[in-house]
Amino acid sequence: MKIVYMGTPEFAVPSLEALYNDEQIEIEAVVTQPDRKSGRGQQVHYSDVKKKALALNLNVMQSENVNQDDFIKKLKDIEPDFIVVVAFGQKLSAELLEIPEYGCINLHASLLPEYRGSSPIHRAIIDGKKLTGNTTMYMDEGWDEGDIIYQQKVQIKDNETVGELHDKLAEQGADLLVKTLKDIVAGKAPRIPQNDPEATFAYKIDKSLGRINWKQSAEDIHNLIRGVNPWPGAYTELNGDRIKIWKSSVSEHKDSNFMPGTIIRANQSDGILVQTADGVLSLEKLQLPGGKRLDVDDFLNGHQLEENNKFEIN
Numbered sequence: 001m002k003i004v005y006m007g008t009p010e011f012a013v014p015s016l017e018a019l020y021n022d023e024q025i026e027i028e029a030v031v032t033q034p035d036r037k038s039g040r041g042q043q044v045h046y047s048d049v050k051k052k053a054l055a056l057n058l059n060v061m062q063s064e065n066v067n068q069d070d071f072i073k074k075l076k077d078i079e080p081d082f083i084v085v086v087a088f089g090q091k092l093s094a095e096l097l098e099i100p101e102y103g104c105i106n107l108h109a110s111l112l113p114e115y116r117g118s119s120p121i122h123r124a125i126i127d128g129k130k131l132t133g134n135t136t137m138y139m140d141e142g143w144d145e146g147d148i149i150y151q152q153k154v155q156i157k158d159n160e161t162v163g164e165l166h167d168k169l170a171e172q173g174a175d176l177l178v179k180t181l182k183d184i185v186a187g188k189a190p191r192i193p194q195n196d197p198e199a200t201f202a203y204k205i206d207k208s209l210g211r212i213n214w215k216q217s218a219e220d221i222h223n224l225i226r227g228v229n230p231w232p233g234a235y236t237e238l239n240g241d242r243i244k245i246w247k248s249s250v251s252e253h254k255d256s257n258f259m260p261g262t263i264i265r266a267n268q269s270d271g272i273l274v275q276t277a278d279g280v281l282s283l284e285k286l287q288l289p290g291g292k293r294l295d296v297d298d299f300l301n302g303h304q305l306e307e308n309n310k311f312e313i314n
Helices: 010-021 048-055 069-078 120-126 162-185 218-227 296-302
Strands: 002-007 026-032 036-038 043-045 060-062 082-086 104-108 131-138 148-155 234-238 241-251 263-267 271-275 280-287
Touching: 002 010, 002 048, 002 069, 010 026, 010 048, 010 082, 010 162, 026 048, 026 069, 048 060, 082 162, 104 162, 120 131, 120 162, 120 218, 131 162, 148 162, 218 241, 218 280, 271 296, 280 296
Parallel strands: 002 026, 002 082, 026 060, 082 104
Antiparallel strands: 036 043, 104 131, 131 148, 234 241, 241 280, 263 271, 271 280
16 A cells, blocks of 8 residues: 655654564655754754654655645645544645545544644643544544544553653554554445544643642652653742752642741651642752752752752742
């Protein structure tokens, strides 16, 4: 079967590799977002998918808008059996969706209709979910609104970070995607309409999501910290310094009478314990501006935190 593959970030790389390695699948073109300039030197950076596609010697196509007439013509000339989309980042028009014989198939990292949108993995952890997964679906013009083909459930571990869950979902989703395409061609793939009233949304996130609100519970803050690790990272401020928190746990220490955000312990035996609105949070890995990420013992060896001092609350 001939396919056009559309994807951009690291999440889409394992699926590209799995499709490339399958003898029944021929990737005619890989479509990804245009190169971007970033950093102080404004260097040009390729997407993760473009890097992998070039390494595999695949034909790479890029466009700011894949729904433009000239780009649609190029896709029609390929005559693909499928267009396969994994974290691509652009909506597909009705005209484009009609190009492939078997349709446009999307792999989405949630159990739809839960967490439609661009950040389902982050949101699942931040919301304290114990279960998430992957969904393959027939695409339509809405964001993640098409009929479900297959779903694959994945457990979320108590201390799992978004980075760890991202990698697990990407690897398992790649196998699900290959199975989906083969079953569609064989005529044995289901088609299950989504229950739209049950839909929830995971909108695009930015760095501000990582700001810790000490007026939340210890459990909610712990979920935020692991739900933004490695990006955008959780942070708080103390005496004008922005401190990043990379790892935490909910302490069994009893609630104090201190205000949320107050450091109630800061020593080698107890670690760093902070009062929240409900419960006490233990900070286990921290980073000062310009410094390295340090486990709490190493951090306390080089930096003194005064008990009863208070992290800023905005």
